[in-house]
Amino acid sequence: MISQNVLLGVNIDHSATLRQARYRENPLDRGRMVEPDPVDFALAAQRAGADGITLHLREDRRHIQDSDVYRMIEMIQVPMNLEMAATEEMAKIACEVKPAVVLLVPESREEVTTEGGLDVIKHQSRVKDVIAAMKANGIATSLFIDPEAAQIDMAAELEAEFVELHTGAFANVFYGAGMDEELTKLKHGAVRAHDAGLKVNAGHGINYSNIKHAREIPWLHEMNIGHSIVSRSLFVGVNEAVREMKALMNGIYR
Numbered sequence: 001m002i003s004q005n006v007l008l009g010v011n012i013d014h015s016a017t018l019r020q021a022r023y024r025e026n027p028l029d030r031g032r033m034v035e036p037d038p039v040d041f042a043l044a045a046q047r048a049g050a051d052g053i054t055l056h057l058r059e060d061r062r063h064i065q066d067s068d069v070y071r072m073i074e075m076i077q078v079p080m081n082l083e084m085a086a087t088e089e090m091a092k093i094a095c096e097v098k099p100a101v102v103l104l105v106p107e108s109r110e111e112v113t114t115e116g117g118l119d120v121i122k123h124q125s126r127v128k129d130v131i132a133a134m135k136a137n138g139i140a141t142s143l144f145i146d147p148e149a150a151q152i153d154m155a156a157e158l159e160a161e162f163v164e165l166h167t168g169a170f171a172n173v174f175y176g177a178g179m180d181e182e183l184t185k186l187k188h189g190a191v192r193a194h195d196a197g198l199k200v201n202a203g204h205g206i207n208y209s210n211i212k213h214a215r216e217i218p219w220l221h222e223m224n225i226g227h228s229i230v231s232r233s234l235f236v237g238v239n240e241a242v243r244e245m246k247a248l249m250n251g252i253y254r
């Protein structure tokens with residue numbers, strides 16, 4: 001069954017990457033021209049029809065800064081998906097910001113499974129604590145995992161509301177052999193997660209080309225897409241970049 005009306009979460013991290021490339025020392029000095037502002041990018045994406053905004057506050061603050069998160073939550077009207085490591089520091093920030101969803105991702109090599117998702121089996125006690133803290137604050141939790149049965153089953157056992165299936169392995173082989181195999185893993189993973197009562201998101205490496213296959217994943221609630229949209233925006237603007245991706249996601253091909 002092909003997913004209907006898949007929502008588009010626009011990941012705006014790379015608008016901040018661009019800002020940091022020039023203004024790392026003082027990204028929020030409003031006395032000077034500091035661009036691009038990721039909040040402006042998010043608002044433009046929202047006007048173009050983004051259903052949600054995702055931003056990743058990394059422990060090393062390489063792109064999004066704390067002040068971006070706090071400004072963003074005041075400005076956007078669509079749900080915020082705050083991507084972060086399952087650490088005490090990040091849980092504290094999330095409880096203050098109160099995004100709609102917290103998306104737990106790995107940030108160091110030892111947290112990663114074979115394909116790069118968070119290993120929720122190995123880190124179950126830390127993940128469980130963060131999920132409980134989020135629930136107590138009315139925040140849903142999504143776990144960024146590989147489409148592996150054991151990881152999905154653990155996500156359900158931990159009572160996360162969402163999983164985000166890692167599409168990176170699929171995206172990496174998209175132009176070569178092995179695409180069907182990776183897509184099949186994602187399809188099976190989505191069915192298993194849905195059957196376990198989880199809402200199913202997907203993301204990483206999705207672009208204007210591979211989306212027509214990625215959208216074959218069943219039971220999709222939302223796809224989180226960043227790099228390709230930010231890149232396309234350089235040529236056609238944020239409005240057109242978001243609109244085109246949304247059209248492709250929902251089967252309207254040009």
Ligand code: PXP
Pocket residue numbers: 011013056083103105144164202203204205206224225226227228
């Ligand atoms: N989902 C997660 C969990 C991610 O970490 C990223 C990358 O920041 C994305 C989705 C978006 O990936 P991309 O920028 O390749 O579209």
